[in-house]
Amino acid sequence: MSIFKDNYEKILASLGKDIALVAVSKTKTVSDIQALYDLGHRDFGENYVQELVEKQERLPHDIRWHFIGHLQSNKVKYIAPFVHLIHGVDSLKLLKEIDKQAAKNQRKISCLLQVHIATEETKFGLSEVELKEFIEQINQEKSIGALQFVKVSGLMGMASFTDEKEKVREEFRHLKSMFDNAKINLVDNSFSCLSMGMSADYQIAIEEGTNMVRIGSLIFGER
Numbered sequence: 566m567s568i569f570k571d572n573y574e575k576i577l578a579s580l581g582k583d584i585a586l587v588a589v590s591k592t593k594t595v596s597d598i599q600a601l602y603d604l605g606h607r608d609f610g611e612n613y614v615q616e617l618v619e620k621q622e623r624l625p626h627d628i629r630w631h632f633i634g635h636l637q638s639n640k641v642k643y644i645a646p647f648v649h650l651i652h653g654v655d656s657l658k659l660l661k662e663i664d665k666q667a668a669k670n671q672r673k674i675s676c677l678l679q680v681h682i683a684t685e686e687t688k689f690g691l692s693e694v695e696l697k698e699f700i701e702q703i704n705q706e707k708s709i710g711a712l713q714f715v716k717v718s719g720l721m722g723m724a725s726f727t728d729e730k731e732k733v734r735e736e737f738r739h740l741k742s743m744f745d746n747a748k749i750n751l752v753d754n755s756f757s758c759l760s761m762g763m764s765a766d767y768q769i770a771i772e773e774g775t776n777m778v779r780i781g782s783l784i785f786g787e788r
């Protein structure tokens with residue numbers, strides 16, 4: 566078995582019962598995932614649609630699959646029948662497509678809005694201003710009866726890739742404050758999930774109030 570059981574158990578202990586662990590299994594094999602499943606784990610995160618679909622077919626169907634990568638609108642249909650939580654929603658266009666595909670599958674799909682908190686350049690994630698506008702748009706859509714098949718359940722963010730702990734802490738703190746604000750302003754009572762923290766920085770994320778961490782390499786080894 567090529568998973569790090571000791572690390573896994575240590576992580577679980579430090580999270581306690583109020584912080585969820587998404588085991589990030591991208592690029593890892595079905596048997597690695599099965600090994601963690603056999604220890605009782607049920608939440609797994611994947612970044613690529615095709616890889617996720619293939620693994621979902623081959624693994625037990627009570628796994629809760631988290632899509633944590635960048636999702637293109639034209640691929641939503643492949644994961645809509647089974648996905649548990651989509652972490653990276655950053656446009657109304659994508660949210661509307663998820664709503665449409667959820668309706669087709671007669672289910673509700675939970676989504677997190679992705680916020681860009683790192684200083685690194687990336688195309689993905691909303692700025693603070695964009696997040697505010699997005700939340701107003703979602704409220705408006707919901708008020709006219711649209712977006713009935715998506716639950717906007719929280720926020721997701723990634724801190725800068727750096728050894729400067731204080732910088733990471735500031736970024737997480739900022740995300741937590743946006744989360745607290747959004748919780749007040751969004752008319753969706755399922756809003757409760759803050760997905761922040763990875764292998765290198767989850768301990769800081771815990772200190773800054775995360776309630777869901779996404780951890781890959783500490784559990785499955787380097788990719």
Ligand SMILES: *Cc1c(COP(=O)(O)O)cnc(C)c1O
Pocket residue numbers: 589591612633634723763764765779780781782783
């Ligand atoms: C790969 C990935 C992770 C896990 O990263 P590790 O450093 O291996 O823990 C978490 N979140 C996202 C969005 C990822 O792409």
